[in-house]
Amino acid sequence: xxxxxxxxxxxxxxxxxxxxxxxxxxxxxxxxxxxxxxxxxxxxxxxxxxxxxxxxxxxxxxxxxxxxxxxxxxxxxxxxxxxxxxxxxxxxxxxxxxxxxxxxxxxxxxxxxxxxxxxxxxxxxxxxxxxxxxxxxxxxxxxxxxxxxxxxxxxxxxxxxxx
Amino acid sequence: xxxxxxxxxxxxxxxxxxxxxxxxxxxxxxxxxxxxxxxxxxxxxxxxxxxxxxxxxxxxxxxxxxxxxxxxxxxxxxxxxxxxxxxxxxxxxxxxxxxxxxxxxxxxxxxxxxxxxxxxxxxxxxxxxxxxxxxxxxxxxxxxxxxxxxxxxxxxxxxxxxxxxxxxxxxxxxxxxxxxxxxxxxxxxxxxxxxxxxxxxxxxxxxxxxxxxxxxxxxxxxxxxxxxxxxxxxxxxxxxxxxxx
Numbered sequence: 374x375x376x377x378x379x380x381x382x383x384x385x386x387x388x389x390x391x392x393x394x395x396x397x398x399x400x401x402x403x404x405x406x407x408x409x410x411x412x413x414x415x416x417x418x419x420x421x422x423x424x425x426x427x428x429x430x431x432x433x434x435x436x437x438x439x440x441x442x443x444x445x446x447x448x449x450x451x452x453x454x455x456x457x458x459x460x461x462x463x464x465x466x467x468x469x470x471x472x473x474x475x476x477x478x479x480x481x482x483x484x485x486x487x488x489x490x491x492x493x494x495x496x497x498x499x500x501x502x503x504x505x506x507x508x509x510x511x512x513x514x515x516x517x518x519x520x521x522x523x524x525x526x527x528x529x530x531x532x533x534x535x536x
Numbered sequence: 537x538x539x540x541x542x543x544x545x546x547x548x549x550x551x552x553x554x555x556x557x558x559x560x561x562x563x564x565x566x567x568x569x570x571x572x573x574x575x576x577x578x579x580x581x582x583x584x585x586x587x588x589x590x591x592x593x594x595x596x597x598x599x600x601x602x603x604x605x606x607x608x609x610x611x612x613x614x615x616x617x618x619x620x621x622x623x624x625x626x627x628x629x630x631x632x633x634x635x636x637x638x639x640x641x642x643x644x645x646x647x648x649x650x651x652x653x654x655x656x657x658x659x660x661x662x663x664x665x666x667x668x669x670x671x672x673x674x675x676x677x678x679x680x681x682x683x684x685x686x687x688x689x690x691x692x693x694x695x696x697x698x699x700x701x702x703x704x705x706x707x708x709x710x711x712x713x714x715x716x717x718x719x720x721x722x723x724x725x726x727x728x729x730x731x732x733x734x735x736x737x738x739x740x741x742x743x744x745x746x747x748x749x750x751x752x753x754x755x756x757x758x759x760x761x762x763x764x765x766x767x768x769x770x771x772x773x774x775x776x777x778x779x780x781x
Contacts, residue, residue, distance in 0.1 A: 375551040376646045376714070384648045386558030391566060391643075391652055398570040398627060403619030406577035410599045413584050413592075420586065 505530045544729075546721040550645055550714070562643040569630035569643075573623075598626065602767065609771035610778060617774050620660065624653065625767035632713065632759030636752070644762070645713040647706060654705035657770045665777035676780055705769060712762050716755045723748045 378384070506526050514520045552560045580595035588596055602622045606614050628644055635642025643649050665673045677694040678687060723744040730741035 374547055374714075376648065376710070379648075381552065383552040383554060383558065383560050384646075386554075387552060387560045387562045387643075387646065388648050388652050390559055390563035391649055394563065394566045394570050395623070395627060395653070395656070398573060399620065399623045401570075401574050402577065402623045402626070406574060406581070407599065407619055407622065409581045409584065410577065410595060413581060414596065414599070417586060 502527075502530065544722055544725045546718040546725070549641075549717060549721060552646075561641045562646060562649070565631065565634055565641045565643050566627075569627060569634055572630055572634075573626045598622075602626075605768055606771055606774075609768060610775045614771070614774055614778060617660075617664070621767055621770055621774075624657070624770060625763055628653070628709065628766050629760065629763035632763055633756075635713065635717065636755060636759060642713055642717055644709055645717055647710045650706035650710040651702065653709075653766070654702045657705065657773065658702045661770075661773040661777045664774065665780065668778060669780050673780065676776075701769075701773060705766060709762050709766055712758055716751070716758055720748060720751055720755065723751065 375381070376384075506523065509526050509530060510520060510523070513526070552562055554560055555564055576591065576598070577595050580591040583589060583592055585592055599622070602625050603615070603618055605625075606618045606621050610617065631642065631644040634640050635644065662673075665676070677691050677698065679690070679694075682690055726744035727741045727748065730737040730744065733740070
């Protein structure tokens, strides 16, 4: 196995060059290659964190606006409902008032009509007495040819009316 | 290199050959790996885009994968060692992956290389532990509350287990890479040898060919997994060094 031929001077020189190359690679990697990677990764992480923060802030803002809008909507709804309720009550009150007025007017008209009827009846009753007296006078004149005295006829008629 | 005559030659793929003086073919692939890692990280991150493109995504995924591993295993204070773990992980990963290319040399299949990497980890971890905890570090070898009578047993066992980290780290990576590449080479040689036996042999060659296709997929998994294991064990050792149990 060539790896175990330790008499071969190339094995030692291989190790020498290994140390040189590995050492050089370590210097290149640690001084030149790795710092930019670290800074790029850091920048990216910072950027992502910042963007996330911004997104979170925007979301909070949107949430607040949403809550405000909902509150305003609820308020508007409550106001509208109150207005509707007031309008209904007002309409009801007006209707009741109108009804009462109507009833009062009708009652007044009924009363007036009744009064008129009573008056007419009284007038008619009075007229009937007169007519009866005249009729009795005329009838008596025809029957017996004597025109009775007005006062006697009136007394007789009222006696009959009472009888 | 595949099959000289009728023999199976699975080991010559590991042979070192000098390119310039002491600079071997193995070192060439280390250089390619280091160049590819630097290119990926530096060119990939050049756009510095907020929404990364393909190459930048790859660079970022590699960064975050290793950074997550270090953070999870060692903790926040372990991020000091992140560049080291990143270099180690990427170097081994690219070494393993480059080895999957045909005709490429797999430098992680050399015990000398894996031992060197393991020793770097071992020395770093020990230095970190001593730097942070001073003399208290040696208490690591004798857990608090253990009966003093057992010290002659516990202390040597703890020291051996501490030292064996180098062995387990290096041999695991080395053995996995060697075994995988030997198997690939052996079955590939079967395909060539059976294919040379005429029409019946061509039918027979289908089996090792199919097996090799599966093995290549498996080896890609192993290539990643071994780099991951090496890096995560390094993190665990660093955790021990920083927190001392």
